[in-house]
Amino acid sequence: MAPLESLEKEYPLIDSNFQSFCASHGIFSVEDFLLHDLDALLSFTDNHSTSQTLKQGIDQLISIIDALHPPLLNGLQLLEDAQRNKHVLSTGCEGIDALLRGGLREGQLTELVGSSSSGKTQACLLSASTVVAKHKSSVIYLDTGNSFSPQRIAHFVGQSSGHIFGNQADHMLKKVLDRIICYSVFDVYHMFDVLHQLKINLRSEIVKSNQHVRLLIVDSISSLITPILGGSGPQGIVHLCTQNSLLMFTLKDDPTYHINLLSCAVVVYFHSFGASHSNSVPFIKFTCFY
Template identity: 70%
Template structure:
């Protein structure tokens, strides 16, 4: 749920005074507000000189919560929603597109799993450049390890255009692509929550739809944000991990985004490697792809680990 502070710009009644009133009752987010006794809150507001405006703020929050409730849909409604709103976006990687029936589907969370240097970031960069160029859409890219490379974007755009950008006169296509990729440097999970909550607000108010609609959200890598919080004996880290997965899937479904995240490998039993983040995370992505690279041929291989409509074990390959 969104922190109250993130609502201030869109909803003037949720100002600093209202936030201070809520904070005095340990309410810092919409979720805290839902869990609080609203009648008790209104009774406290009645005792204050600014009671009228405080109660208007309470009503504003209640209306925001009502707007978040999605109508119940039957199977036919869901099928029509998929056909009408959940399109497939090419990644620019022929092997992945062929394996997934065209590419990344809007409304779904796709995870790329692989060891270091297997090509996960390259797939992210190529997908970002392809969606920005082919679909004339905006891409939100959360970079957790300073791995976003405009030079690689230029290389991929040049490949698809059959040209090399050497001077200022031929940079038109590249400039349009780079302008369409909104990159955030994010170094902990709380920063990611802030960015995603703000993105949700912006998409709902169509602030980012003035030029190009946002259609792809990339987090490279989700595991580098979550792994540090999983240590210790308490449940907080696990709860934050599940909340992160829920928010990403919620954005994908409600805002018709294709969401692409990367996850590294860790040592497992008997010396074999396995995806990080454990069994609880395993159920979060709709699709999981395992990447490996043959360094002699520089060919990347992709295997389906999980897919809602395709058999596990299907494979494809391509050169990045």
Template identity: 60%
Template structure:
């Protein structure tokens, strides 16, 4: 899914006149069509002097939405795809990698859930440094709360290469840092813009090295402001974001790692934020909790496509 202006080159019917018509009704992207009353939009188009062309544009956008649905695949095709493309990326954290049977899975969306100071960002930074160093892959890191720390990545690399020379460490540090592309993103629409540009880049294959990891720390900071008790548009934007992330993961063999905070639940317990509509989106959900007195962290599987919930591990970053 993309901003309408990005579609004009491939679909001339979505020209500036069509874009201006849509913008006058608060529609700027394909996502906006998902939450708009299309019957009302078509009625407004009828009143326009260019009604036929506008209706053609509406039909074209609906066709684009239809094309987004994946074709049916049989079980053998899915198995072959999993063997060929859906590998693991090691986080570099032994407890997590062993718990998950190798690391976070390429082609899937993994979510880290935890309260403040539970270690979510540290896991993201450690994973980014490990993938950028050992897989020679580009990591796209969306920082939503000014928590990205290059100093922390340098610390992780220093521990990994503590026996290497200072010159060698500096070369590794430069290589790793150049492989991590960090974007500061502060609202969900900025996130959509970055993700659409990433999707275009991946589709065009115009890149020097493969992108294998996308991190959003934190997804809940972007989605929570658009949610409301009666906001169907906010929920639709959330589901659209989840759909786009899973699409990027599956079609371009990315591992997508996002973080989510916790909120109070019944009986004083805590539960992942973003509610039931988001709950079904991640393939894997991990609950993090850190003991500040010992710096040890616990990770528990809340949801996994092939493992039982409740399995846990302990680690220190």
């Protein structure tokens, strides 16, 4: 959320006096303001000689927040928006696309689960290269196991390009790799730091280069969660669900930036828990968060 001082130029009521008053109550940003008890804050203004001006500043800040929020939509409007703006992105694998009823859906988090060496990373790399090549869009790739492979991306691009050879093929590969933004993330806290900064980074790296993020991949989240669990067991699924909820919360749209990450598809890959390799069953889970 924006710091209060950044609003002063456009909104004179959010002046240095108002900022000092807010700072005395631990409020330095719009987010801090939203988390504060509004009734208590209003009562504190009564102790100041500029009480009326401070209350006007609070009203101004509330109106700013209200103006930034999108209007409430009913179920029919959400359905129409999904059909009109939330597209289906092919993973590049016909079998996975069939299970996903066409592919990865924008505005939806998809969890793919499987045992070690079941091809999860290959599916990640194939999905990334396919989305970039087919949709001329960008992909954010959170690599938790140092498994991102440009060579495999080159292989998939070569397979999809078919009759294209020479300089044209090299140009296509460079274009695909340029649009896959890879972050190496080795603990869950670092992952959420990266997600928190993405809105700022995307504004400079994506918007200015006229690219649109259509897919975010986490490969894989289990390697980040396992050290926290201290072992395996059925409780692992509960922790993973909690982390994925935090993932969705972190990606909520911030109106101060002109990017809505919820318009992209999100894919999370992790190992199966609570089962041996012989009887574990890969599954796919969808979480819609328009």
